[in-house]
Amino acid sequence: MNDQFPPPGRLHPPGALTTVDGLIREGLSPASQRAELEEVAAEFRIRMSPAMRQVPVAAVQAQFLPDPRELNILPEELVDPIGDDVHRPVPGLTHRYPDRVILHTTQTCEVYCRFCFRREAVGETGQLAEAEFVRVLDYLRDHPQIWEVILTGGDPLTLSTRRLRDMLARLAAIPSVEVIRFHTRIPVVAPEKITDDLLAALQIRPVVWLVLHTNHADELTQAAGAALSRLARAGVPLLSQTVLLKGINADPDTLETLFRALIRNRVKPYYLHHPDLAKGTSHFRLPLAEGQQIMAALRGRISGTALPTYVLDIPGGHGKVPVGPGYLQEEGQGIWTVTDPQGRKHRYQDL
Ligand code: SF4
16 A cells, blocks of 8 residues: 555645636636636635645545525525534534534634535634634533534634644543544545654544544545554544435445455444535435435345445434434334345334
């Protein structure tokens, strides 16, 4: 496996692309759409990392390239689709479930994904201010039932290792915090940031888990594989979350390839998210029934270890629930009809 970044023969990797001009210059976006793309860029930030620039696969690039269809904002689309702000006791913290919180460490990302449910917030206000972090720590001390702190953003691994080390040490000083979970795209979109210093910073008393956001097997480059391997060797348990996206990965073959690639890289597929009602993202969405059919097809093909749970974040902040497909139908009096992975029906009776 190639540990090197940039790859051999390429001494100076290109920088991130952040403007419509840059994308047109690189031949990634059509000049004929310049005016519409500038309109999109005025609404939603653009950033395509050096690592993702180098993957010449349409299904990968379309996740980061602005599209005129983003100007189509539907009435049901929301600024805060999963209700982060509804459950915000102090700035920077979402407390939706009793035993865990989301800590919004930064609004910066290494890439800006066109379907992101936080797309209105990312890139806006930078890092959590010191005074806000102090209030977060006070809140955690006052709520000892909080067992797990989920660091997200933006992308928490865009923070400097020094800042992360400081934040982790102060979280670790709260005895009731037993688990710290990172939600990040960095091992895929900027694998060079998984450094020895970072790995050393993750060796702390609350156990650190990492949930990788990845949507397509071609994102898992050799450099990404090497970064995941370094994390696994450092003892960090690895899970993944994927967004089901029309035109990117919404078919059983593409997802099977992704989930097998994740297992090969020691990453357990954890959640497959139905796309959220984020503004200007209707071209990525598909019906729930189609998602269920894809999951049903996958169940017959790949082992349970490679199969994530298909979930929907109920719009408005009402939480996340599995959305099937269902295999059980109650017939009454303890009798059930059970559907097997091939679609055949079976009778089951409770004892
Ligand atoms: S928060 Fe995650 S999904 Fe949203 S733009 Fe940043 S990296 Fe992409």
